[in-house]
Amino acid sequence: KENSGENILSSANRLLLHEGRLMLVESTRLLDVYLFLFEDFLLITKIKRNKKKYGGSDNSLIPVCPSLTPELQSFIREGGFCTVLDQPIPLDRLVLKNVEPV
Numbered sequence: 001k002e003n004s005g006e007n008i009l010s011s012a013n014r015l016l017l018h019e020g021r022l023m024l025v026e027s028t029r030l031l032d033v034y035l036f037l038f039e040d041f042l043l044i045t046k047i048k049r050n051k052k053k054y055g056g057s058d059n060s061l062i063p064v065c066p067s068l069t070p071e072l073q074s075f076i077r078e079g080g081f082c083t084v085l086d087q088p089i090p091l092d093r094l095v096l097k098n099v100e101p102v
Contacts, residue, residue, distance in 0.1 A: 015039045019069060021047070034072065034082050042089045045082035047075070 017037045024031040024044070036043040068076075 019072070021071070031085075033085060038088075040091055042091065042094060044085045044089070046085045048081055048083060050079035050081060 015038065017039055019034070019036045022033050022035055024033045032047045034045045034047050036045070
C-alpha cells in the first residue's frame with residue numbers, strides 16, 4: 001500500500017546490516033532487484049531506470065543520502081530509483097536455502 005511504506009524505515013533504532021543488487025528469478029523472467037537487510041526484516045525493491053534525467057546535464061546536484069553505498073548513490077544520480085516490490089519479510093519467518101546456479 002502506498003501509505004503503509006512511509007514508516008517502514010523511520011525507526012532510528014533500526015540497523016541496516018547489508019544492502020546490494022541481486023537477480024531474482026520470477027517464473028520465466030529475471031528481475032533486477034536491490035535488497036536491504038535490516039536487523040529485523042528483509043526489504044526487496046525493484047530497480048527502475050527513469051527515462052528522464054533530473055537536474056539537466058549536471059546530475060551531481062541531486063541530493064543523495066550519504067549513508068547509501070556508492071553504487072546506489074551513482075544509480076540514483078543517473079535517474080534510477082527503487083520501489084518496494086512486496087511487503088518486508090520478517091527475519092523470523094525467512095528461510096534461506098542454497099541452490100545451484102541456473
